[in-house]
Amino acid sequence: MSTETKEKEILRGGQFLVKETACEDVFTLEDLSEEQRMMRDSTVEFVDRELWAHWERFEQKDYEYTKTCMQKAGEMGFLSISVPEAYGGMGMGFVDTMLVCDYISGATGSFSTAFGAHTGIGTMPITLYGTEEQKTKYVPKLASGEWFGAYCLTEPGAGSDANSGKTKAVLTDDGKHYLISGQKMWISNAGFCNLFIVFARIGDDKNITGFIVENDPENGISLGDEEKKLGIHSSSTRQVFFNETKVPVENMLSERGNGFKIAMNALNVGRIKLAAACLEAQRRVTDEAVTYAKERVQFKTPIINFGAIKAKIATMATNAYVGEAACYRAAKNIQDRIELRVAAGNSHQEAELKGVEEYAIECSILKVAVSEDVQETTDEGIQIFGGMGFSADTPMESAWRDARIARIYEGTNEINRMLSVGMLVKKAMKGHVDLLGPATAVGEELMGIPSFDTPDFSELFSEEKDLIKRLKKVFLMVAGKAVQTFGPDLEEHQQLLMAASDILIQIYMAESAVLRAEKNAKKLGEAAQQTQIAMARLNLYEATDIVIRKGKEAIVSFAEGDEQRMMLMGLKRFTKYTNTPNVVALREMIADSVAEAGGYTFD
Incomplete structure (x- = not known):
């Protein structure tokens, strides 16, 4: 396959909004190679032994123990995954670096922060911007854990x-x-x-x-x-x-x-890795909540059997599943773009910089979505534990506190919301993403007579994928009109930008989950993937509710009279279900599956 052909097949950053992605073209955790699975397992073993078993020490401000664990991580090679072999590293791909960052970060936010600060913004600026002399002098020491x-x-x-x-x-x-x-x-x-x-x-x-x-x-x-x-x-x-x-x-x-420029590019990488670092925390909190809910008996019944608890377990599991789907989808896109640039003759430095920069929109989306999901998951974990969850004697309380910082560092979620839309508009102006054509088409569709034909939704996810296409039209309708109305002054309308960003976030996350579930159902059979299918559908239903709310909020903020009525009618048309899913039944099914498995097992 030629470089030109391959480049055409790899969507550029932000193009998910205007181009359809086939499920076969996304990477999921189920696609990990045997070598990657072994690396993941060794990472989990290290975390269980050195971090999770001693989580109380991290709550006692034992800074020396954090340093000791970082040194052990260096000895295990975890600090050198992304470092080129020429400088003492393993030189592994972007997906591998995400994988280690993901699974090494779940036991404690203290270690996760130390690890991310060192391997990311502490080392990466030198590997990507340093001279040969700087890299030779400093990077091997940082990769081994001799220096931090x-x-x-x-x-x-x-x-x-x-x-x-x-x-x-x-x-x-x-x-x-x-x-x-x-x-x-x-x-x-x-x-x-x-x-x-x-x-x-x-x-x-x-x-x-x-x-x-x-x-x-x-x-x-x-x-x-x-x-x-x-x-x-x-x-x-x-x-x-x-x-x-x-x-x-x-x-x-x-x-x-x-x-x-160095700072901003470092933050782009930091954002997607921060999202990955929030995933294992969600899995572990979900596991702990399930274990407790099965053991805790009230009114002569384990509380795991109560519908209110099932709803929480279903939400926690679904959040983790969706976050995994989106994070690894974007990670593989970045890796493919890096490999494409290397094949075209770019240096490792230039290829990685440009590869990550290409998907800066997705990095901001993921940072916001997953950091807020981990906060919700830890909060529900405390609620399931009840009074014990509020006690510092259980890890739920510390998990909730540790999760809170994720919405602040690597750029606050408010900044990242506005960045995601702002970067998309700039890409459109540069001709990298064609927003004008699709936005114009949506405007013409609003003026036309809607079709009353009953669509054929006989194939798995056909209705969900049709709905996602229409959710994209909502964004194009809102963003297109907002750009037309405010032009270069759009950045001054922050509440509008944040509403548009929430729509964009829900589209990317929901589509990623549907594509993951569809791919696995095709590969492993629908019968074996009923819970994944249910999680993708539950998430899309809830995403659509958010799009409706944020779409209305955006429209009424800048449109009036007949134009406002037309856009609100379009919002209703674009977010309409033909067959509304029974979300209560979906939650029951997801929770029962997770309870039977003893925790989160979808990774």
């Missing part, structure tokens, strides 16, 4: 507006060093790291610049006390102060003024 990395971007006055940082870098008179001065905050791994990725501004530059800074207290570096936090208690989080810290000029990362 941290990422210094956030400042007291620069959070979501990362490029507004005040930290300064001044070139010395001899031109051999930069003197960095400033204050960074919320720095994960600060208490035990050996190396900082630091962003500072040179002179009056418009954009910040990245630097590799070794952690040496004798070189003007000091740390604040460990922060007192709601969760992730054993994740070392401290302020870092730089006072004319001398940094060799050869430690500038990439080019002068390129720091903002």
Whole structure:
């Protein structure tokens, strides 16, 4: 197959909205190779032995134990999965890095944060932007766990507006060093790291610049006390102060003024990996909730038999299933794009940067969706445990607190919601995603006479896939009219953007779940996949409800009179079921299946 042919078959980022995806073209956890399954199993074994068995230590602010576990992870090779072999890593594909990030992150948010900060934003900027000398000097130490990395971007006055940082870098008179001065905050791994990725501004530059800074207290570096936090208690989080810290000029990362680009690309990768890091937490919380609900007897009946509890179990399992489907779909798309670029002659650095950047929209979607799902799952876990769930003697309470940070870091969910729509509009303007044609077609359809023919929904998921097509029309209707109405001022209408983003998120997540269930049903038979089919249908039903609510909210915010009435009628037409599913029966079936299996077994 030629490179040109393969490129045509791989959807570009955001094109899921305007192009149909065949179930055979998505990657799912069921497609893991034998080698990947072995890697997953060894990761789970490590987590069970070193992390889950000692979860109380992480609640006692045992920072040293977090460091010890990170060192053991380094010895096991878990810190080097994505690092090229030339620098002491395993050089494995993007799906493999997602897989390890997923399964190593479920036992405790403290370790998950330390792991993500080190392997992602602590190491990755050097592997992707560093010179050959920088990579040779630093990356092998980071890949083995001999050294640990941290990422210094956030400042007291620069959070979501990362490029507004005040930290300064001044070139010395001899031109051999930069003197960095400033204050960074919320720095994960600060208490035990050996190396900082630091962003500072040179002179009056418009954009910040990245630097590799070794952690040496004798070189003007000091740390604040460990922060007192709601969760992730054993994740070392401290302020870092730089006072004319001398940094060799050869430690500038990439080019002068390129720091903002480095930061944003690092966050793109961080977002999809954060989503993956929320999955195993959902599985484990679901398992614990099922075990407890089967043992807890009230009114002479195990509470797992109560419909109210079944509804919660069904939601928890469905959230995990949908998150898995979407995360691994996007991960394989990224991997395919990276391999395509490598085949075309790009360097590893360029291929990975461009491969991830291509799917920045999906990365933001996943970050929002899965971080909110893990919060819901842990909250329902506490509710199933009742009073015991509120007690710090069970892991539910800490899981809920640890989950809360996921909606804040790697860009708040509010920022990511607006980014997803903003990036999609920019892609359309560049001609990378054709939104204008489909949006125009939807507008013409609204003006036409609707068909009253009864569609043929005899094939599995035919109605669901038809509904997803129509949900995409809702987004095109809302976003198209919003762009037409507000033009370049659209970004000022944040509530409208967030409503449109919620529609976009529901489409991607629901479609991913349907495609996964359809693929597995075709491969393994419908009879064997009834629970997966039920989860995909339940999720789509609930996604459609959200689309209806957010669509109406968006439409009434900028349309009036006949135009508003026409769009609301279109919303009703595009979200209508021919055969509304019995969601109570779906929840009962899912919960009974999970209870019988003793927990979440769909991965």
